[in-house]
Amino acid sequence: MQQRYASGTVGALIDTNFVTPVTRQVLKERMAMAEAKPCFFDSPAFDLLSIVCDRLMAQDSENRIVNVALFIDERLKNKTSDGWRYNTMPPDEKMYLKGINGIEETANLSFKKPFSQLTISQQTEILGAIQKGTAEGAIWKEMESPLFFEELLTEVTEIFFSYPLVQEEIGFVGMADANGWVNIGLNGRDGIEPEVIISNTP
């Protein structure tokens, strides 16, 4: 992936007065969380979920910015909800455990191998089939795979883009707003906001 913004912008700002104390605390706790150990999922389930999260966010599993699965584990352990779920879907804990088994089942049926041993393109193919509702397997007859995929993808996306180093990658330093913003119109850049280093117009 092409890098549009320089690295290090968030790191350079986080300990300055541009970031409020409460914001700094939250961001630092989040970065520390990324070192935690899973406790809701057993280790095979956690490893599989970690790889699935990597595919969804196009991360290199050997060189991740953040393991999203840790944050899902943490939420399920704490039994917190986001306020709603589709009436036709099981509760989140059950949905995740079932969904992970479903992914493994589809991998075995499609390629006769566990999901973790498939190539990236095979893994991507399986996740695509789950999104479309064409994946093989008995579990997807009990739980609608497109809805599972939508719920999973949305949670993974929210966690990933909440991570400070990922925000840095998209040129966002909105967390450094203790003094507010001045240049808010089109092409208005405030001094601490990063500039594009490689430009490709949309």
Add this chain to the structure above:
Amino acid sequence: MRSYQNNEIVDVIVIGTGAGGAPLLARFAKAGLKAVALEAGKHWDPKADFATDEKEQNKLFWNFERLSAGKDPIPFGKNNSGIGVGGSTLHYTAYTPRPHPEDFHLYSDFGVGEDWPITYFDLEPYFDELEQFLGISGPSPYPWGPPRKTSYPLPPLALNGPAQLMQRGCKKIGINTSPAANAALSAAYYQEHVGWRQACTNRGFCQAGCSTGAKASVDVTFIPLAVHYGAEIRPECFAINFERNGTGSITAVVYKKNGKEERQLCHNVFLCAGTVETPRLLLLNNTANSSGQVGKNFMAHVGLQVWGEFEEEVRPNKGIPGGLISEDMRRPKDADFASGYLIQSIGVMPVTYAAQLARSGGIWGEALRTKMQAFNQVGGINMHGECLPDVNNYLELSDELDETGLPKPRIYFTAGENQKRMSIHGEAVMRRIWTEAGAKNILSHHRNAHTIGTCRMGNSGDKAVVNAAGRSFEVPNLYICDNSVFPSTLAVNPALTIMALSLRTADLFLSQKN
């Protein structure tokens, strides 16, 4: 803060401290009534507690699980439901347009929907009062609607990137626009008994809580006023039950605090817990439902959003998110639907935007990462359009329990034909505006916004839950005042109207009492 004993019979208990609960609480306290507010959530100190971080600020949302059913299931939580002293105003975007007189008689005009038992002009003095008290920033004269008796007290906030883009696109195709009315201060503002509130610093973070106090959420406006006049606010007190006497009147509200049940004696109850929690509480206790209308006609505005990527840097996270408005589509001439809609520019934060690309665009992997690289060039516009009441859209109690130990509500919602047509119309108009403004890679996000209805007001006890004064037809000392009493949605963001109804409900109650 003044406080009352549970066994002291207070004049009023207000359940919920959001847009509906806070204004009437302040009114009652000012009139010298003994008033206690029970609020399920915390009482935050925005400066110390609100981080500039979307994920952390999820603490402002009602995250007890609800079940979303029907063909267009409504996402709750961060999409529409708040908790804490201030309710959903803690995270509202601060759009405060007024409804128009014709919004109140949709049935008379179109033969569909409902007429309200009151008119725009019953609420007009309250709109005037609210705009002054809250310190609304907006243009005077306002280009749409009937002439006004008052001007906005502050000039409009500066236009951010998305607002400038909408202005550019609309100009090219002859759609009128104006800087919008927003409940955020364009200059420091003094409120009697509240003090000075500082001007908006363009953080753009309104939907995740305003840490500067510039946004007129009710926790920094009506709540301090209520406390000044002697009201007691009890945070983290969850109302679960009513005790009633032989005549059916409520004598006490039972609530949970720190896991223990307590009961506060009272003469009157004002239920202001919002469109989902108000009917849930009534259904749980089989109260005020002789009409069978509690939970019925759940509504949500047609809220389609259109996003585009621009050559310019937009940096959509900065500035008041909803800077520009057009009300030209309130009654479009070429409409094949009843009523109409507003168009508003929208800024956005990265997590919210990314989650939309994921959930509604189904975008992931490299495609999502690449798309998010253009975040600083993204701008949005959205519509808020009338949703017609429909008996097939309703709330019921499920047999699953939520984290509070009460049955989860299940809410059915399917967008009707009128909404579908309006959404198609709005999408075409907004895509044209965005194309003219120079947008590439335009994406639409279908959405139903705000939670409205479920305890409608009306003239007759067999068709409505409360009368035009907000009083239950069945329980003589129970009043409801929140988004649930709306008989129709009105083609406008709801908070200002809820607050106006709240002040009116209080004044009617006080005048009958005297």
